[in-house]
Amino acid sequence: MIFYFTATGNCLDIAKRLDKEIYSIAQIKERGKYKADKIGIVAPTYAFDIPQNVKEFLKNNEFETDYFYFVLTYGNKTGGVEERVHRFMNEIGKKVSYINSLLMVDNFLPGYDLAEQLKMNKKIDENFAKIKKDIENRVDFVKAETETDRKDYEIMLSYNFDFKYMNKYIVTDDCIGCGICAKVCPKSCIEIVDKRAKQDNTNCLTCLACVNACPKKALKFPIPNERFPYPEPNPNVRFKNPNVTLQEIIKSNCQE
Numbered sequence: 001m002i003f004y005f006t007a008t009g010n011c012l013d014i015a016k017r018l019d020k021e022i023y024s025i026a027q028i029k030e031r032g033k034y035k036a037d038k039i040g041i042v043a044p045t046y047a048f049d050i051p052q053n054v055k056e057f058l059k060n061n062e063f064e065t066d067y068f069y070f071v072l073t074y075g076n077k078t079g080g081v082e083e084r085v086h087r088f089m090n091e092i093g094k095k096v097s098y099i100n101s102l103l104m105v106d107n108f109l110p111g112y113d114l115a116e117q118l119k120m121n122k123k124i125d126e127n128f129a130k131i132k133k134d135i136e137n138r139v140d141f142v143k144a145e146t147e148t149d150r151k152d153y154e155i156m157l158s159y160n161f162d163f164k165y166m167n168k169y170i171v172t173d174d175c176i177g178c179g180i181c182a183k184v185c186p187k188s189c190i191e192i193v194d195k196r197a198k199q200d201n202t203n204c205l206t207c208l209a210c211v212n213a214c215p216k217k218a219l220k221f222p223i224p225n226e227r228f229p230y231p232e233p234n235p236n237v238r239f240k241n242p243n244v245t246l247q248e249i250i251k252s253n254c255q256e
């Protein structure tokens with residue numbers, strides 16, 4: 001049994017490769033008690049941590065298993081996310097057996113030129129095979145935080161930027177009002193008004209599912225400013241993991 005959260009398909013791809021019984025965290029509305037021989041969480045790394053909705057899910061539900069494992073996908077640096085999640089699980093009184101991270105394509109559009117990302121060989125299959133074997137063998141392991149991880153985390157905190165500002169992307173005139181952005185949003189932040197996407201970012205997770213899924217690349221980031229000093233390196237390339245379909249992302253996240 002796996003619970004996953006995905007914006008652009010990496011985590012869904014990995015969840016599907018690990019188990020047949022998978023559930024999207026974005027679709028779980030009721031509190032529950034889950035029991036299985038193994039329970040896995042597949043989630044993306046956001047700012048060297050895991051997304052808020054994943055944390056809430058972990059806090060608000062009960063899990064009964066002998067092997068609770070995490071596979072955290074990331075695109076560049078983990079910044080010690082594995083131990084951070086371990087500490088979080090300790091704080092909420094939940095025992096974990098395994099936490100590892102898997103390098104994949106980085107969907108953080110303001111940080112990277114996706115065209116460059118797509119050219120990189122991140123050895124996903126090779127690294128995934130090791131993780132899969134660990135999980136099959138019920139290995140006990142939490143990837144240790146390194147000195148570099150600690151420094152990366154400190155540097156990130158020192159930037160003093162406001163992630164929330166990132167979600168104020170611009171809907172350009174290229175928008176045709178198709179509504180795909182609204183359907184891939186896990187938090188119902190978008191509605192189509194007068195054939196144009198309109199965002200209320202109060203609950204936005206900054207997952208970028210909307211920006212990445214827009215078939216017209218009509219959602220763009222604003223000019224960098226002091227609250228969010230990231231230019232968008234390449235507004236012409238967007239990402240969806242090739243092993244998942246747009247329909248699967250919609251099914252994972254759509255709140256309608």
Ligand SMILES: Cc1cc2nc3c(=O)[nH]c(=O)nc-3n(C[C@H](O)[C@H](O)[C@H](O)COP(=O)(O)O)c2cc1C
Binds near residue numbers: 011
């Ligand atoms: C808001 C945001 C923050 C991110 N922060 C990190 C990070 O701290 N380190 C990293 O290596 N990747 C980071 N990423 C990249 C994602 O973790 C990575 O691309 C992940 O595989 C996406 O999974 P998905 O396709 O299932 O949504 C971030 C992405 C977003 C959207």
